[in-house]
Amino acid sequence: MTERLRDKTALVTGSTSNIGQAIAEALASEGAHVVVSGRNRERGERVVEGIRTSGGRADFLVADLDGSAEASRDLAERARHTLGGRIDILVNNAGIYPAPGTADTDEKTFDQVYGVNVKAPFFLTAAVAPIMAEAGGGAVVNLGSWIARLGVPLGALYSSTKGAMETLTRAWAAEFGPLGVRVNAVSPGVILPPSPEGAEPHPGEVMMKGTPAGRVGTPDAIAHAVVWLAGDEAAFVHGTVVDVDGGRTGVAVVAA
Structure with missing residues (x-):
């Protein structure tokens, strides 16, 4: 622990498992007081217990x-109270990924995915950014995705929401940057929790063949990038989408 975020406060959405959990744990390990949030109380309290331990x-x-x-504003207010009156770091991580084909996507699914993946972080940021500005500044980190720029079959709905989040990252940097609030994003590639020894290869591993990394990433890779963007080391970074994808989107893939 280097305590790069000592005396900072953070709210991480969707942080009861996987990438969100890794982000919450990494921020806490650097000294931040973190609000873990999500729908599952049992998993959330388990994450909190691990951080405290x-x-x-x-x-x-x-x-x-x-x-x-209303739901976003309610969380912002409760998090602000829990964190002693201020939120220094907001990580918009929560998201869902149903993957029907375009012709098979009904309106209810469309609205649900856009509601969770775009509307929720939009109104949460709208509630939190002014709080940050009033306190002298802060950092917002959004989660994009590599498939926002590299199309895959059955990914139209989800990838469009992540494209929206990457666009909002730039727009919010322009809007809130002059007020002292930095806004950036991390774009994860194929990220999987570490596999148990002897487990069968995951289908996602095929997507990483021929990339510079040559393998899938783990949640801690995303967490490290978020910690950097949230801290003072990235003080001159605004409106940037950091690709943490093993080279999948930026480098020609060599058949292997």
Whole structure:
């Protein structure tokens, strides 16, 4: 622990498992007081317990960010109270990924995916960024995705929401940057939790063949990038989407 984020406060959405959990744990390990949020109380409290056992500070707030402005504003207010009156870091991580084909996507699914993946972080940022500005500044980190720029079959709905988040990253940097609030994004590639020894290869591993990394990434790779963007080391970084994808989108893939 280097305590790069000592005395900072952070809200991480969708942080009861996988990438969000890794981000919450990494922020806490650097000294931040973290609010873990999500729909599953049992998983959330388990994440908090792990952080506290490791010497970090964390609290859990149950939240169903369905896309309504009310749900986002409610979480912002509860997190602000829990964190002692301010939120220094916001990580918009929560998202869902149903993957029907375009012709098979009904309106309910469309609205649900856009509600969770775009509307919820939109209204949460709208509530939190002014709080940050009033306190003298802060950092917002959004989660994009490599398939926002590299199309895959059955990914139209989800990838369009991540394209929206990457566009919002630039727009919010222009809007809130002059107020002292930096806004950036991390674009994960194929990210999987570490596989148990002897497990069968995951289908996602095929997507990484021929890339510079030659393998899938793990959640901690995304967490490290978020910690950097949230901290003072990235003070001159605004409106940037950092690709953490093993070279999948930026480098020609060699058949292997």
